[in-house]
Amino acid sequence: xxxxEEDPQALSIQEGENATMNCSYKTSINNLQWYxxxxxxxxxxxxxxxxxxxEKHSGRLRVTLDTSKKSSSLLITASRAADxxxxxxxxxxxxxxxxxxxxxxxxxx
Amino acid sequence: DADVxxxxxxxxxxxxxxxxxxxxxxxxxxxxxxxxxxxxxGLRLIYxxxxxxxxxxxxxxxxxxxxxxAQAKFSLSLExxxxxxxxxxxxxxxxxxxxxxxxxxxxxxxxxxx
Numbered sequence: 001x002x003x004x005e006e007d008p009q010a011l012s013i014q015e016g017e018n019a020t021m022n023c024s025y026k027t028s029i030n031n032l033q034w035y036x037x038x039x040x041x042x043x044x045x046x047x048x049x050x051x052x053x054x055e056k057h058s059g060r061l062r063v064t065l066d067t068s069k070k071s072s073s074l075l076i077t078a079s080r081a082a083d084x085x086x087x088x089x090x091x092x093x094x095x096x097x098x099x100x101x102x103x104x105x106x107x108x109x
Numbered sequence: 110d111a112d113v114x115x116x117x118x119x120x121x122x123x124x125x126x127x128x129x130x131x132x133x134x135x136x137x138x139x140x141x142x143x144x145x146x147x148x149x150x151g152l153r154l155i156y157x158x159x160x161x162x163x164x165x166x167x168x169x170x171x172x173x174x175x176x177x178x179a180q181a182k183f184s185l186s187l188e189x190x191x192x193x194x195x196x197x198x199x200x201x202x203x204x205x206x207x208x209x210x211x212x213x214x215x216x217x218x219x220x221x222x223x
Binding site for chain 2: 003030031033040041042044045048088092095097098099100101102
């Protein structure tokens with residue numbers, strides 16, 4: 001099944017800095033979603049971007065989608081210690097999700 | 110998310126035992142899903158159900174079975190547990206009303222098969 005591939009696998013930044021992670025995929029999608037997972041807990045939905053959208057914002061999050069390049073990026077601005085987590089992109093078709101392996105973000109105080 | 114609960118939260122079992130993981134939701138969603146997560150990997154879909162009478166296999170259904178007892182309850186069974194089924198298991202729900210695609214996850218069940 002299709003999966004997204006996140007890059008980088010891990011990211012360490014200083015509090016207050018921005019964090020950017022990317023997701024590439026190979027097939028067509030209905031929408032692409034980003035989720036956050038704190039240390040072994042359940043995933044939390046962050047943001048959804050539809051295939052006909054190019055950019056979406058939610059608070060300190062900015063997501064872009066380039067369907068011609070089959071890629072998406074998630075930007076977290078002004079990072080905080082609480083942003084330390086794993087972030088997953090999920091490709092969506094027909095209400096099913098396919099997850100990538102995730103990017104682990106560590107925000108240092 | 111307290112709206113999606115999973116029991117048990119942790120379970121250690123022996124090879125060959127049958128085990129059931131349970132999921133309940135109070136969100137009123139029609140769709141429910143079971144995933145497993147292995148260390149360093151993303152989630153993989155085991156089974157999904159679009160309503161009580163609709164059950165579908167995901168990408169890794171071998172060795173698993175499910176039961177949708179009611180709209181709010183979706184159980185996952187391991188017929189004869191084996192060590193490589195040691196993983197973190199998540200239940201999730203979604204709501205097709207209004208074409209909403211986001212999923213809501215339970216806290217997970219950590220299963221160890223010895």
